[in-house]
Amino acid sequence: MNNTINIMIGLIAGSCLFLITINYMAENIEDFESRPLPPPKQMSITSQNPVIKIDATSRKKWTLVDFSSKKTYKVKDKEIEKNKTNHHPWDIGFQRTKIITNGGITNPKGNVSLKNLGPVDFDSMTTIPIEGYIKDAKTYGKILNKAIADWYLYRTRTHN
Template sequence: MDATNKSALVFFDIDEGRELKTDEAFETNAWDLAFQRYTVTMNGGGGNPTGQVRVAVLKDQGWDSLTAAPAEGYQQDASEPVFSGVEGGWYFYNLSVHRLSPREELLYVVRSSSGQFFKLRMLSYYDSAGTPARLSFRYQRLPEPTTAP
């Protein structure tokens, strides 16, 4: 995900696994996550009050062992985006070398704009050449929880 533009959001539809152009994101309201440099917001709460996206933050949860979406713990962005504030945010910042590193112990479950569930883990803030704000992440669809969040 190329979030190198300091003044523009990059919108992502997790249901379709694709980036949306800004006008399409606003017209359809089908975006789930938006990226701007290291900031990740969701289509719900502070990111967009009309959006329905919610995210649960799971700590020390293995990727393979999460086989269904949790039934509770979902939040929307408030004064601080969930990806930045809950459990300290999705990254560590190393001040001595000025580099961001994903927090591998955090796993996110996204309830998308269409009501589907996906597990998501942030992988990197840099591309293979070391360019910042070229985020990569892994995601996979999950079965719905037994009780609606």
């Protein structure tokens, strides 16, 4: 048999198998999607210390947090609005999954650095560790603080 005919038969058979599989999966997905979702769990946070609510959902704005005054400030671009960034007292900044601190490469004049203590009950902390703090640094073109870099690991290929 001609090589081209063999290729065409293989492609047609593969396409049919693919379509049958997708059709079967689509029926199962419809069954799964017709089930009602469970009610969302309400997250309750309790602490003896003050709780600061931070809106870090914006893709364009940074939310800067000052722990001493318990205030938050919005900054559109930390590089362009550097005077605004340095105008407000702040300790840590959030933009979706990105976190910066007021020290290191983000603000060389700032004195904020972080230490990862691991899983710790916040209210049980009575003393502050003296050493082992890390400032922001530039890694692969991004600002990163290695003390908290592993809090969010997302793999786009596997979505986990």
